[in-house]
Amino acid sequence: QLQLQESGPGLVKPSQTLSLTCTVSGGSITSGGYTWNWIRQTPKKGLEWIGNIYQSGNTNYNPSLKSRVTISIDRSKNQFSLKLRPVTAADTAVYYCSTWPVSYWGQGTLVTVSS
Amino acid sequence: DIQMTQSPSTLSASIGDRVTVTCRASQSISNWLAWYQQKPGKAPNLLIYKASTLESGVPSRFSGSGSGTEFTLTISSLQPDDFATYYCQQYTIYPWTFGQGTKVEMK
Numbered sequence: 505q506l507q508l509q510e511s512g513p514g515l516v517k518p519s520q521t522l523s524l525t526c527t528v529s530g531g532s533i534t535s536g537g538y539t540w541n542w543i544r545q546t547p548k549k550g551l552e553w554i555g556n557i558y559q560s561g562n563t564n565y566n567p568s569l570k571s572r573v574t575i576s577i578d579r580s581k582n583q584f585s586l587k588l589r590p591v592t593a594a595d596t597a598v599y600y601c602s603t604w605p606v607s608y609w610g611q612g613t614l615v616t617v618s619s
Numbered sequence: 620d621i622q623m624t625q626s627p628s629t630l631s632a633s634i635g636d637r638v639t640v641t642c643r644a645s646q647s648i649s650n651w652l653a654w655y656q657q658k659p660g661k662a663p664n665l666l667i668y669k670a671s672t673l674e675s676g677v678p679s680r681f682s683g684s685g686s687g688t689e690f691t692l693t694i695s696s697l698q699p700d701d702f703a704t705y706y707c708q709q710y711t712i713y714p715w716t717f718g719q720g721t722k723v724e725m726k
Contacts, residue, residue, distance in 0.1 A: 550706075550717060550719050551663070552717070553715040555714075565714075566713075567714060568620075600662055600663075602662075604710065607653075607665035609662035609663060609664075610662065611662060612661075
């Protein structure tokens with residue numbers, strides 16, 4: 505059974521870069537068949553899929569964020585990461601990492617964009 | 620993007636009630652639909668995938684149906700642990716999109 509844990513700064517200044525890492529335990533990120541996803545949630549917009557990456561490194565992004573998002577994978581550390589730049593207050597959200605089609609989720613991490 | 624619209628937004632019900640939540644897609648998604656339950660401060664928890672397949676470990680009082688553009692989540696007999704917010708999600712076309720949620724609250 506996989507366990508996912510998000511980590512990264514809880515406060516980011518406007519115009520800077522939001523960087524989060526999802527550490528996978530209980531299995532290998534190179535296991536075939538999973539997509540490794542980032543999803544965020546705000547009270548106003550609800551759940552928003554940000555994008556995903558396959559263990560091959562192929563990515564898919566939400567067009568609404570595509571110009572600002574990069575998702576990468578580090579097989580040696582069993583991690584995948586999210587970078588979002590530049591950020592605004594509208595990017596304040598709880599960010600989750602998750603897997604599909606077997607559904608595992610991290611506990612979520614609140615990222616606040618504020619000066 | 621495929622828009623997912625849930626109804627109602629809030630549902631008041633009592634223990635033992637049969638509860639139905641509807642999710643409509645703006646275009647056909649075949650049966651590539653998932654349902655999640657979320658409790659405050661927790662990540663969503665997958666209940667159903669492929670519109671009607673119960674995730675392992677999910678109580679059998681939960682069921683899903685539908686295909687194309689209209690889907691339902693039914694709780695046959697509402698239990699205390701079921702008061703939560705429920706979301707549908709399509710995963711047939713990127714970007715994957717979610718409904719806005721249905722909060723099931725105590726009447």
